[in-house]
Amino acid sequence: xxxxxxxxxxxxxxxxxxxxxxxxxxxxxxxxxxxxxxxxxxxxxxxxxxxxxxxxxxxxxxxxxxxxxxxxxxxxxxxxxxxxxxxxxxxxxxxxxxxxxxxxxxxxxxxxxxxxxxxxxxxxxxxxxxxxxxxxxxxxxxxxxxxxxxxxxxxxxxxxxxxxxxxxxxxxxxxxxxxxxxxxxxxxxxxxxxxxxxxxxxxxxxxxxxxxxxxxxxxxxxxxxxxxxxxxxxxxxxxxxxxxxxxxxxxxxxxxxxxxxxxxxxxxxxxxxxxxxxxxxxxxxxxxxxxxxxxxxxxxxxxxxxxxxxxxxxxxxxxxxxxxxxxxxxxxxxxxxxxxxxxxxxxxxxxxxxxxxxxxxxxxxxxxxxx
Amino acid sequence: xxxxxxxxxxxxxxxxxxxxxxxxxxxxxxxxxxxxxxxxxxxxxxxxxxxxxxxxxxxxxxxxxxxxxxxxxxxxxxxxxxxxxxxxxxxxxxxxxxxxxxxxxxxxxxxxxxxxxxxxxxxxxxxxxxxxxxxxxxxxxxxxxxxxxxxxxxxxxxxxxxxxxxxxxxxxxxxxxxxxxxxxxxxxxxxxxxxxxxxxxxxxxxxxxxxxxxxxxxxxxxxxxxxxxxxxxxxxxxxxxxxxxxxxxxxxxxxxxxxxxxxxxxxxxxxxxxxxxxxxxxxxxxxxxxxxxxxxxxxxxxxxxxxxxxxxxxxxxxxxxxxxxxxxxxxxxxxxxxxxxxxxxxxxxxxxxxxxxxxxxxxxxxxxxxxxxxxxxxxxxxxxxxxxxxxxxxxxxxxxxxxxxxxxxxxxxxxxxxxxxxxxxxxxxxxxxxxxxxxxxxxxxxxxxxxxxxxxxxxxxxxxxxxxxxxxxxxxxxxxxxxxxxxxxxxxxxxxxxxxxxxxxxxxxxxxxxxxxxxxxxxxxxxxxxxxxxxxxxxxxxxxxxxxxxxxxxxxxxxxxxxxxxxxxxxxxxxxx
Numbered sequence: 028x029x030x031x032x033x034x035x036x037x038x039x040x041x042x043x044x045x046x047x048x049x050x051x052x053x054x055x056x057x058x059x060x061x062x063x064x065x066x067x068x069x070x071x072x073x074x075x076x077x078x079x080x081x082x083x084x085x086x087x088x089x090x091x092x093x094x095x096x097x098x099x100x101x102x103x104x105x106x107x108x109x110x111x112x113x114x115x116x117x118x119x120x121x122x123x124x125x126x127x128x129x130x131x132x133x134x135x136x137x138x139x140x141x142x143x144x145x146x147x148x149x150x151x152x153x154x155x156x157x158x159x160x161x162x163x164x165x166x167x168x169x170x171x172x173x174x175x176x177x178x179x180x181x182x183x184x185x186x187x188x189x190x191x192x193x194x195x196x197x198x199x200x201x202x203x204x205x206x207x208x209x210x211x212x213x214x215x216x217x218x219x220x221x222x223x224x225x226x227x228x229x230x231x232x233x234x235x236x237x238x239x240x241x242x243x244x245x246x247x248x249x250x251x252x253x254x255x256x257x258x259x260x261x262x263x264x265x266x267x268x269x270x271x272x273x274x275x276x277x278x279x280x281x282x283x284x285x286x287x288x289x290x291x292x293x294x295x296x297x298x299x300x301x302x303x304x305x306x307x308x309x310x311x312x313x314x315x316x317x318x319x320x321x322x323x324x325x326x327x328x329x330x331x332x333x334x335x336x337x338x339x340x341x342x343x344x345x346x347x348x349x350x351x352x353x354x355x356x357x358x359x360x361x362x363x364x365x366x367x368x369x370x371x372x373x374x375x376x377x378x379x380x381x382x383x384x385x386x387x388x389x390x391x392x393x394x395x396x397x398x
Numbered sequence: 399x400x401x402x403x404x405x406x407x408x409x410x411x412x413x414x415x416x417x418x419x420x421x422x423x424x425x426x427x428x429x430x431x432x433x434x435x436x437x438x439x440x441x442x443x444x445x446x447x448x449x450x451x452x453x454x455x456x457x458x459x460x461x462x463x464x465x466x467x468x469x470x471x472x473x474x475x476x477x478x479x480x481x482x483x484x485x486x487x488x489x490x491x492x493x494x495x496x497x498x499x500x501x502x503x504x505x506x507x508x509x510x511x512x513x514x515x516x517x518x519x520x521x522x523x524x525x526x527x528x529x530x531x532x533x534x535x536x537x538x539x540x541x542x543x544x545x546x547x548x549x550x551x552x553x554x555x556x557x558x559x560x561x562x563x564x565x566x567x568x569x570x571x572x573x574x575x576x577x578x579x580x581x582x583x584x585x586x587x588x589x590x591x592x593x594x595x596x597x598x599x600x601x602x603x604x605x606x607x608x609x610x611x612x613x614x615x616x617x618x619x620x621x622x623x624x625x626x627x628x629x630x631x632x633x634x635x636x637x638x639x640x641x642x643x644x645x646x647x648x649x650x651x652x653x654x655x656x657x658x659x660x661x662x663x664x665x666x667x668x669x670x671x672x673x674x675x676x677x678x679x680x681x682x683x684x685x686x687x688x689x690x691x692x693x694x695x696x697x698x699x700x701x702x703x704x705x706x707x708x709x710x711x712x713x714x715x716x717x718x719x720x721x722x723x724x725x726x727x728x729x730x731x732x733x734x735x736x737x738x739x740x741x742x743x744x745x746x747x748x749x750x751x752x753x754x755x756x757x758x759x760x761x762x763x764x765x766x767x768x769x770x771x772x773x774x775x776x777x778x779x780x781x782x783x784x785x786x787x788x789x790x791x792x793x794x795x796x797x798x799x800x801x802x803x804x805x806x807x808x809x810x811x812x813x814x815x816x817x818x819x820x821x822x823x824x825x826x827x828x829x830x831x832x833x834x835x836x837x838x839x840x841x842x843x844x845x846x847x848x849x850x851x852x853x854x855x856x857x858x859x860x861x862x863x864x865x866x867x868x869x870x871x872x873x874x875x876x877x878x879x880x881x882x883x884x885x886x887x888x889x890x891x892x893x894x895x896x897x898x899x900x901x902x903x904x905x906x907x908x909x910x911x912x913x914x915x916x917x918x919x920x921x922x923x924x925x926x927x928x929x930x931x932x933x934x935x936x937x938x939x940x941x942x943x944x945x946x947x948x949x950x951x952x953x954x955x956x957x958x959x960x961x962x963x964x965x966x967x968x969x970x971x972x973x974x975x
Contacts (some may be wrong), residue, residue, distance in 0.1 A: 036824030040817070042812065047853070048812035086942050118661050233808035237869075240802040240879075242794045312681045 033243050037251030041225060045255065054220060059213045059263055060157060064242075066209045067275050071201045074160045076104045079126040080118045083108060087135020093146070093172055097128070103166045126161055138176070195363040206275045207329045207358040210267040211351055214290065215297050215325065218260030219318045222301030225252050227314035238363045245394050249302065253386075256298040257291070264290050271362070281361035286366040289357030292378035296350040298386025306392040325351050353378050400427035401557055401589045402451060407460035409446055420446040422612040423460070428591060428605070433583055437697065438609035440859050440887060444486065446558050447609070451591070452482040464557055478506075482554035485562050487546030491535030495526055495545055498534050499552060504708040506553035513633035519550040523578050531620040538930075539760040540571025547578060556824040558582065560592035564599065565629040568759030568929065569916065569957050576602070597694040605692065608700060615700050620693050627691035627699060629671040632653075639749040646900055647680060656698045656893065659920040660938060667695050681808040694889065701890045723750045725877055725908050726771065731780035733766050740766045742931040743780070748910060748924075750876075753903045755925035757960070764912040764933040765805065768881050771910070772802055785877055798826060801870035802879045807862045811855030815846050815865055818854050819872065826873035838866035860891040867898070877908045878970075884913060896921045912946060916957040927960055 045051050052361050098105035106124050109115055117123040129147040137144035148165050152156040196203045202392070229235035238248060266304050271277045300321060308314035328335075328342070329351035335343055353374040360366030407424040421443045428434050436444050443513045449455045451464055453473030467476040491499055499520065499857050501673050517953040521527040524544040525553050529537065534545060543563055550558070558579070562942070565573045575601070581586040592603075600606050601620045608616040608623070616623055626630075646665055648657045654674055655667040666686060726748035733741040740765045748754040756764040769775040771782060771928055773789030782788060787796040844864040849857060854865060862897050863883060870878060880899075884892045899909050903923075911922065918932045919925055919939050926941065927934040935942045939956065946954050946962040954962070 032829070033825055033827065038814065040821045043817055044812045046812055047814075051812075213916055232808055232811065233804050234810060235810050236769070236772075236774050236804050237802060238825075239774055240789075240797055240800065241822070241823060242797050242827065244794050 030214055030244075030247055032244045033054060033241075034247050034251045034254070037243070037248065038254045040323060041248045041251065041255040042258065045221065046257065054218060055259060055263070059217060059267070062213060063206075063267055063270055065208055067202060067206055069078060071205070073201055074102055075156060075162050075166065077102055077125045077164075078104045078106045079115075079117065079128060080106050080109050080124045080125065081128045081130070082110070082112070082115055083128075084132040085130050085136075086132075087136040087139075089135040089138050089176075089216075090130045093130070094128070094169055096172055097165075100164070102161075114359060119151050122151065124156065125154075126165075197240075201220060202275055203277050203363060204359070206271045206277050207362045208329075208355055210264060211293070211358050212273060212326055212331065213267055213331070213349055214260050214264040214293065214354075216318075216322060217263040218256045218294050218297045219301040219304070219313075219321070221259045222252060222256035222298050223304040223308070223318045224311050224314045225255070226305035227308040227311045230308075231310055233312075246390065249390055249393060252305070253298050253302060256301055259285075259295050260294045260297065261290060264294075277362055279362055280365035282367040283361075285371050286357060286361040288368060289361070289374060289378070291372055292375045292382070293350055293354040293357070295382035296378045297382075298380045299389060301393065302389035303385050306389050326348050328352065329355050347377070348381065350378055350381050354385070401465055402426075402428040402591065403453075403461075403463040405461045406907070407447075407450065407462060408458050408927055409443075409450060409455065409459055413794045415509075419612050421450070421457075422696050424609075424612070424614055425460075426607060428589060430589055431583065431587045432605055433579075433590045434592070434605040434607060434921065435603040436591060436607050436609060437595075437600045439701070439889075439891070441611075442609040443612040444609055445561055445836060447799065448482070448591070448593060449484075452466075452480060452559055453477055453766050460803060478553075478868075479555060480557040480559060481553070481701075482559040483546055483550045483561060483563055483822070485565075487543070487549070489534045489542060489546055490551070491531060494531050494533055495521075495537070496530045497518075498549060502549040502552045508553060514914070516552065520551060523581065524548050525574065538568075540567045540574075543567050543571060544578070547575060551578075551582065552584055555588060558588050558590045558592075560590065562595065565595050568762070568879075568964075569961050577720070597692070602692040608697065610704060614698075615704065623696045624691045624693055627667070627695045629658070629688065630668050630699070631689050631691045632666045632668065632686040633660070633689045633696050636664060638784050643900075643904070644680070646897055648674065648676075649897065651675070651677070655702050656695075656890075658893065665689070665695075667699060698893075724753070725750050725785055726910065727766075727783045728733035728771070729781045731767065731770060731782055732778045732916040733763075733770060733775065733849060734778045739931050741770070744926075744928070744931070744933050744938070745780075745935065746926050746936050748908060750908055751903055751906045751913065752923045753899055753909045753921065754918055756910070756928060757914070757916065757919050757923035757925055757956075758928035759914055761930075762928040764928055765881055766931075767792060768879060768910070768912055772800065772879055773797065781925070798873055800810060800877050801873070801878045803866045803870045803878070803883055805881045805885070806884075807859075807866035809854040809862065809866055809869065812853060814851050814853055816841075817849050818869055819846075819864060822869040823872045828873060836872050836874075840872070844868045859887055860894075863887055863891065863895060869896075871902075875907070877910065878911065880911045882912055882914070884918060892918075894904040895910075916960055919956040925938050927963060929960075929964050929967065932967070934960070934967055 044215055045055065051343065079097065083090055087397065094105070097103045103126075106118070109127075112129075115127040119127060127149040129149065131145055131147075134144045134146065146169075148162070150159050150161060197381065226235065229238065243251075249368075268279075272279050301318070304314055304317035304321070327333075328338075328346045328349045330346070331351070335352065337344050338346065357366075357371050357374050360370060404427070405425045406665060407421055408419065409421045410419045412418050417641075424443075424447065429784075435445065438444055446455065450457055450469070453464070456470050459764070463478055463619050465479055467473075469476065485941050490501065491556065493501065496517070500513070503516075508516065521908065524547070526541065526545060529541065534542065537545065547563060548558075548946070560579070564575050567575065579590060579592070579626055583590055592599075594600055604619060606617065606620055606623055607614055634644075645657050648664065649667060650652060650867050651674055655669055658665045661886050668674050673688065676686075679922055686740065702886055724747050726746075728747065729745050731741055731744045732739065733900045744763070744767055746754075756767060770777045773792075776790055782941065785796065785799040787793070789797055789800065810821070813821065816837070817836050820833070823836055828836055841850065844867065846861065846865060846868065851860055854862065857865060863953055867883075887895065899911070899921070903909050913919075919942075924936070924938050926936045935945065942963075943956065943959050946959045951958065
C-alpha cells in the first residue's frame with residue numbers, strides 16, 4: 028500500500044511538472060497538432076500539375092489530339108512547345124519541366140496506316156518517386172487514347188481490358204493511408220519525449236538525488252516514471268484518432284478495443300525504449316538526441332511511407348525490431364480493414380516482447396547507473 | 399574623469415508579468431587605478447552589472463562610459479582593452495595549460511615575439527609553470543581559476559572585471575589570486591572591479607559598492623561604510639558553555655541587530671550605542687566590551703534595516719534518547735574515479751544532536767563523502783554507517799531516518815510550494831492528518847505561507863533554501879544532511895539559517911553540513927577540515943584552532959588554521975615520499 032501511494036505521488040508530480048511548465052506543455056501540445064496538420068494536408072502521394080514540354084515533330088492531327096489530352100489532364104500542366112532536342116535537355120536540367128514528350132515525325136502517318144507509332148517520354152529521374160507516379164499517369168492516358176481511337180475506327184480491339192478496383196480505399200486517397208500512420212508516429216514521439224527526458228531532467232536539476240534518498244526503490248521510481256508516458260501517450264493518440272475521424276474524415280471501420288489494446292502494447296514498448304534512453308542520458312540534451320536517433324530510423328523502417336516489402340531482405344529483418352511497424356498495421360487495420368482484436372494478435376505479442384525486454388534492460392541499466 | 403561612469407543604468411529580464419528588474423537606476427563612478435569590490439546577496443544584480451560593463455549585455459535604460467567608450471555603441475573597441483573573467487571561465491578542459499594560453503593569445507592577436515616572455519611572466523606569477531603540459535581539466539579548482547586569470551591577463555588590460563573569481567577556491571589559492579591582482583594594480587595601473595562573497599576581500603579594496611535587489615544600497619571606501627557602525631559592535635568574550643544556545647537567546651533581545659559566534663566570543667551588533675542589556679540569568683557571561691566594527695557588520699546592519707522583518711526560529715521539543723550515541727561512523731572511506739582519489743581514507747564519527755561540519759574548498763572531497771553517506775554513490779573501500787545502516791546496501795526504510803538538502807536546493811521548479819511539500823510528504827509515506835500537520839508546520843514555521851501557490855523556481859533564493867529544508871524535514875528525520883546550504887545566500891539569511899539548524903540540533907536532530915565558508919566552522923560543534931580528499935583535522939573549532947595557536951598568533955581564524963594545516967600536511971607528505 029505504501030508503495031502504491033508513493034508511486035501515485037510520483038505520477039501526480041510528473042504530470043503536474045509536465046503540465047505546469049509552459050515549455051513542456053508546449054512540446055506536448057504544439058508540435059503534434061502542427062505535425063498532424065502538416066502531414067495531413069501536405070504529405071500526399073498524388074501528383075498534380077506536372078509541368079511538361081512537347082517536341083512535336085509530327086504535323087498530323089493525331090499528335091495534337093494526344094498533346095491536348097495531356098494538357099487537359101489535371102495531373103499535367105502544358106508548359107510550351109520546344110523545337111529541338113537541346114531545348115528538351117535544357118528544360119529538364121533547369122527543372123522548369125518534369126517531363127518532356129518527344130513525338131516522332133511519322134506519328135500520325137503510322138497510326139493512320141494502322142502501324143504502331145512511338146512517342147518518347149523523358150522524365151526527371153532525380154525525383155524517382157514523382158517520375159514513377161508520372162509515368163503511371165502517362166500510361167493510363169495513352170491507353171485510353173488507344174482505346175478510344177481504336178474502337179470508333181473499327182480496328183482490332185485489344186485482347187484484355189483492365190478494370191481496376193481498389194479495396195479498402197476505393198479512391199486511393201493517400202490521406203487515408205497517411206493520417207493513421209501519423210497517429211502512430213506522434214504517439215511514439217510524445218511517449219518517448221515524456222519518459223526519455225524525465226530522468227535526465229531530474230538529473231540536470233539535481234532533484235534526482237533528492238528522489239534517491241527517499242525510501243522509494245529504483246523499481247518504484249521506474250514505474251512512476253513509466254506511467255505518465257502511458258497516460259500522455261494514450262491521451263495524445265486518442266486526440267489524433269479523433270482528429271483523423273472527425274476532421275480528416277478517414278473512415279474508422281474496425282474495433283476500438285482492438286485499436287486501444289494495440290496502443291497499450293505499443294506504449295509499453297515505446298515507454299520501455301524511452302526509459303532505456305532515460306537511464307543512459309545524463310543531460311536532457313543527450314536524452315533528446317537519443318529520442319531522435321531512435322525516431323528517424325523507426326519511422327523509415329516502419330512502413331509509414333515506403334512499403335517494408337520493397338526493402339532489402341536484411342533490412343526487412345531489422346524492421347521486426349521496430350515497434351512502430353506493428354502499431355501501423357494495427358492502425359491501418361483498424362481504420363481501413365475493419366480489423367479487430369483477433370486479427371491483431373500477431374502484432375500484439377511482438378510489441379509486448381519488445382516492451383518487456385526494454386523494461387528489463389532499462390531497470391538493470393537504471394540500477395547500474397545508480398551503483 | 400572616471401574609468402567607468404555609469405548613470406541611471408537599468409536592465410530587466412523576462413517577459414510579461416514575470417519580468418524582473420535585475421538592475422534599477424544604478425549610478426556610480428570608478429577612478430583609474432583603483433580596486434572596487436561589488437558585494438551583495440545572490441541575485442542582487444552583480445553579474446548583470448559586470449556583463450553590462452563588459453559590453454555583452456544591452457542596457458534597457460541609462461548611460462555607460464567605460465574607458466571613454468560609450469556603451470553599447472563601442473562595445474567592440476572596448477573589449478580589446480578590458481579583461482573580463484566570468485564566474486565560470488571558459489577554459490578548454492582538453493587543452494593543456496600552455497595550449498589554453500596560446501589559444502587566448504591567438505584570440506587577442508598577441509605577436510609571436512611577445513608571447514614567450516608574457517607566458518613566462520604569467521606562469522611564474524600563477525605558479526603554474528610546472529603544469530605547462532597538464533590538461534586544464536585535470537587542474538584543481540584553485541589552479542583553474544589562476545589559469546583563467548592568466549588567460550584574462552594575457553593581453554595586459556586597462557580594466558579588469560572579475561566575477562566571483564575567488565568564490566569556493568581554497569584559501570591558499572585565494573591568497574595567490576589576490577597577490578596577482580594586486581601586482582597588476584600596482585605595476586600596470588590596472589583598474590579592477592570585482593564581485594565577491596567574502597567580506598574580508600571587499601575590506602581590502604579602495605571602494606565598495608553594496609548592491610541589493612538591483613539597487614546600490616551603499617557605496618564608499620570601506621572605512622566610510624564602517625564608520626557609522628562605530629560604537630554598535632560588542633564582544634562577549636570567553637564564553638565557555640554552549641555558545642549556540644547563548645547566541646539564540648541573545649538574538650531575541652530587544653535592540654540586538656545581529657549576533658555571530660567568533661571563536662570563543664560572541665559578536666553583537668546593537669541598534670543603539672549602549673552595550674546589550676543582558677537579562678539577569680545571562681549576566682554571568684557579561685560584561686561585553688566594545689570592539690572595532692568590520693565591513694560585514696555594516697553590510698548586515700544595512701540589510702537588516704532594509705528588510706526589518708526577520709524570523710528567529712524557536713527551539714523545538716527536545717527528542718529523547720542519549721546524546722552520546724554515535725549516529726554516523728566513517729572508517730577508512732575511499733572513493734576513486736579512475737586513478738584519482740577523490741576521497742582518500744577518511745574517518746570520522748558524529749554524535750547524536752551534533753552540528754557536524756565538513757569544511758574544505760571546492761574539490762576537497764566534501765560532496766563525494768556526502769554522497770557516499772547518503773547512499774548516492776558507492777564507496778570504493780572502507781566502512782560507513784548512518785543511523786546504524788549503510789544507506790546504499792541497507793533497506794529502503796533506513797532512508798526514512800535521513801533528510802537531504804542538496805547543493806543549489808534542488809526542488810521541482812514547475813511545482814508550487816504546496817505541491818513540492820505535498821509530494822515529499824507523500825514520498826516519505828506521510829498520510830492524512832500527519833501529512834496535513836507537517837505541511838501546516840512547514841508553512842507556519844518556515845514562513846512559507848505567503849508563497850504557497852508560487853512556483854518553486856520563482857522563489858527568492860532564501861525562500862528556496864527554506865523550502866528545501868522544509869521538504870527534507872517533512873518526515874522528521876533524525877539526521878539531516880545539508881550540502882553547501884549557505885552558498886550564494888546573503889549574510890542575514892545565512893545567520894537565520896544557522897539559527898534554524900541550531901534549533902534543530904537542540905531538539906536532537908543531528909545535522910551534517912558541508913561549507914566552503916571557513917568562518918561558518920564556528921557554528922559547528924565539531925568538524926573535519928578536508929583538502930584533496932583527505933582529512934587535515936577533526937575536532938571542535940577551538941581544538942582545531944588550538945593546533946595552530948602560537949605566541950605570535952594568539953587568535954588565529956579558521957582560515958589561518960586551514961592554511962597552516964595544509965602547509966604542515968604538505969611538509970609531512972613530502973617528507974614521507
